Amino acid sequence: MRITESRLGIVVCAAPPIAALLGVLSFVVLEIAGREPLTLPPSHNLAEAAVARRPADVFRRLEDGEDPRAIVAVRGGFYQEAPLQLSALEAAILSRSSELVLLVERHAGVLDAETRRHLGCLAADAGVPDIADHFAAASPATCPAERGSTRQAVLRRGDRP
Amino acid sequence: MNRWSVAAGVYAALVVAVLAYFLLRLPVQLSDSYGNLVQASQGTLWSLLEQQFHARAFLRPFLWGLIRVVFDLSGGHYYEWFRGWHVCQVAVLAILFLRLVRPVTPAGAAVVPLGLAVLLGVHTFTGTVVEAFPINTFMTILLCMLAAADIAMGPPRWWRDVAAAAIFIFAALTVETGLLVPVVFVAAFAAGARGVSRTGVAAQVALVGAYFALRFVVLRVGTPGMDERSSGFGFSFRDPAELSAIFGAHPILFYAYNVVSSVLSVLFAEPRAGVWRFASQLAAGTPPAGQIVNVLASAIATGLLGWFVWTRRAAWRSRRFERADQLVIVFLAVLPANAAIAYAYSKDVILSPAGALLAVAVAAAARQLLESVPRMRRSAAAMALVTLTVLSCTWSIRAVGLHVVMRRAAANTATDWAYADSWLEGQHLTPATPFETALKTRLQDDAVRRHPVTYLRPAWNDWFEDH
Numbered sequence: 001m002r003i004t005e006s007r008l009g010i011v012v013c014a015a016p017p018i019a020a021l022l023g024v025l026s027f028v029v030l031e032i033a034g035r036e037p038l039t040l041p042p043s044h045n046l047a048e049a050a051v052a053r054r055p056a057d058v059f060r061r062l063e064d065g066e067d068p069r070a071i072v073a074v075r076g077g078f079y080q081e082a083p084l085q086l087s088a089l090e091a092a093i094l095s096r097s098s099e100l101v102l103l104v105e106r107h108a109g110v111l112d113a114e115t116r117r118h119l120g121c122l123a124a125d126a127g128v129p130d131i132a133d134h135f136a137a138a139s140p141a142t143c144p145a146e147r148g149s150t151r152q153a154v155l156r157r158g159d160r161p
Numbered sequence: 162m163n164r165w166s167v168a169a170g171v172y173a174a175l176v177v178a179v180l181a182y183f184l185l186r187l188p189v190q191l192s193d194s195y196g197n198l199v200q201a202s203q204g205t206l207w208s209l210l211e212q213q214f215h216a217r218a219f220l221r222p223f224l225w226g227l228i229r230v231v232f233d234l235s236g237g238h239y240y241e242w243f244r245g246w247h248v249c250q251v252a253v254l255a256i257l258f259l260r261l262v263r264p265v266t267p268a269g270a271a272v273v274p275l276g277l278a279v280l281l282g283v284h285t286f287t288g289t290v291v292e293a294f295p296i297n298t299f300m301t302i303l304l305c306m307l308a309a310a311d312i313a314m315g316p317p318r319w320w321r322d323v324a325a326a327a328i329f330i331f332a333a334l335t336v337e338t339g340l341l342v343p344v345v346f347v348a349a350f351a352a353g354a355r356g357v358s359r360t361g362v363a364a365q366v367a368l369v370g371a372y373f374a375l376r377f378v379v380l381r382v383g384t385p386g387m388d389e390r391s392s393g394f395g396f397s398f399r400d401p402a403e404l405s406a407i408f409g410a411h412p413i414l415f416y417a418y419n420v421v422s423s424v425l426s427v428l429f430a431e432p433r434a435g436v437w438r439f440a441s442q443l444a445a446g447t448p449p450a451g452q453i454v455n456v457l458a459s460a461i462a463t464g465l466l467g468w469f470v471w472t473r474r475a476a477w478r479s480r481r482f483e484r485a486d487q488l489v490i491v492f493l494a495v496l497p498a499n500a501a502i503a504y505a506y507s508k509d510v511i512l513s514p515a516g517a518l519l520a521v522a523v524a525a526a527a528r529q530l531l532e533s534v535p536r537m538r539r540s541a542a543a544m545a546l547v548t549l550t551v552l553s554c555t556w557s558i559r560a561v562g563l564h565v566v567m568r569r570a571a572a573n574t575a576t577d578w579a580y581a582d583s584w585l586e587g588q589h590l591t592p593a594t595p596f597e598t599a600l601k602t603r604l605q606d607d608a609v610r611r612h613p614v615t616y617l618r619p620a621w622n623d624w625f626e627d628h
Contacts, residue, residue, distance in 0.1 A: 056575035
């Protein structure tokens with residue numbers, strides 16, 4: 001009985017850390033193999049990276065020349081369950097990160113007044129007042145009277161045939 | 162070396178390999194590394210060292226010298242060299258841990274996974290792997306501390322005295338926590354270890370005196386004041402102005418708070434950096450599970466050490482010390498000394514030397530407990546096994562948490578690099594020369610392109626938010 005207790009002591013002491021290490025090792029092996037059950041799926045385009053608030057990914061894609069104005073498909077799960085059609089500028093605003101919006105905007109070139117108005121209204125709807133002010137500063141925003149309608153229009157864009 | 166030590170070595174190698182994988186996914190930092198690299202690259206190595214000997218508030222010439230040496234060796238491959246250096250440091254740390262624990266019996270080998278879980282899982286260790294400047298100075302000191310203990314506990318040799326002096330000089334002139342090295346030698350000597358002779362220990366004491374004379378009389382470097390950093394007090398962090406408002410006339414009270422907080426932090430994982438987070442959450446009624454695990458793990462480890470000291474008290478009184486006694490005594494000596502060094506402001510990583518020696522001491526005490534189980538009464542044996550189970554499980558969770566925190570740190574660092582231009586501008590560090598531009602571009606490229614981060618699912622980050 002005494003020997004059994006001694007062995008049991010060794011097991012209870014060593015088994016949990018060994019199990020934990022094997023768990024982390026499994027994660028490493030799966031990640032190296034390209035299967036990542038514990039991580040978020042990688043983005044496929046600039047808008048996906050922006051809406052998921054991944055600045056490093058956004059920066060890399062901008063440096064690679066992806067167009068921040070282009071409206072592209074955002075898969076379900078990145079912002080909401082349903083897929084979306086967004087530009088990176090819109091996606092950055094929906095992520096509600098002012099810093100990210102400014103990063104994307106720097107690579108977007110000169111924006112015309114209508115685009116600035118649209119982005120300002122979207123920022124106001126998304127609850128990013130400093131970005132709403134930022135875009136409104138260059139062209140006074142005349143947003144739709146119904147609050148939230150710009151955001152709804154952007155989110156419904158993917159529904160169109 | 163026998164099959165148990167080989168098994169322990171294989172396990173430790175696996176731990177290092179996994180940690181290395183996560184380390185190699187961490188980009189070189191922007192905030193703590195870019196400016197340091199620019200500064201370290203100026204002039205010659207000797208002019209850099211001379212400049213650092215005449216700095217104000219801090220005396221850390223070897224910290225800068227080491228950065229410069231690795232920088233020069235890298236030949237522009239900064240990520241590979243600095244991250245590779247970090248991996249090598251972790252490997253050496255694991256080797257030193259094994260040398261101290263000496264796993265040559267089944268019980269000795271069984272406590273290696275537990276000891277390594279404590280080493281990696283303790284909150285004071287996190288800062289030694291998630292940050293780098295771009296060499297993690299605190300990790301350098303951990304190596305010095307464990308190497309000092311290893312030297313002190315070996316058989317007497319003349320060269321150990323010389324090595325002890327060399328380690329002290331290197332550590333003390335790297336960062337202030339290096340002043341803990343003599344504490345290891347003195348405590349080990351007092352506990353009967355004779356690897357370093359009486360003369361060697363006396364030399365350590367003399368070198369400490371020489372350090373203070375050099376710092377305060379010859380170079381007049383001084384110390385950082387209370388007005389330089391934010392620090393935790395009570396239930397929140399306070400900026401220097403708040404601290405001055407609270408303690409202005411009596412900074413000694415603030416220093417005493419920091420020392421006591423630091424001791425408690427190592428023993429109970431609470432407070433953290435001077436802030437009583439768990440107590441605050443407990444008062445609100447809902448401490449997060451991660452915090453409960455942290456406090457429970459540390460409290461049981463402290464209880465284990467208390468049990469060890471109690472059972473060995475008669476032997477200690479008659480000055481009959483075994484190796485496990487020496488390891489625990491060294492930890493008990495370093496803990497208050499480490500806390501005293503953290504008097505100016507509380508930060509987890511400053512306590513990393515005490516945290517690393519806690520892991521060694523817990524391994525020694527756990528082995529003692531394991532070996533005592535067959536001689537215990539049935540009820541006591543059952544309680545010991547339950548204690549070991551909870552201890553081992555909670556520390557395993559904390560060790561897993563370190564990896565989650567490292568991945569989160571990788572994402573945060575990559576984010577910093579995405580916003581590097583505006584940050585550098587704000588810090589008045591905008592690259593002004595072709596070299597600085599090339600350095601920034603290279604490090605930024607490493608962070609966002611060559612080694613892109615993956616993002617853990619939010620649940621993992623939530624679970625280990627309070628690691």
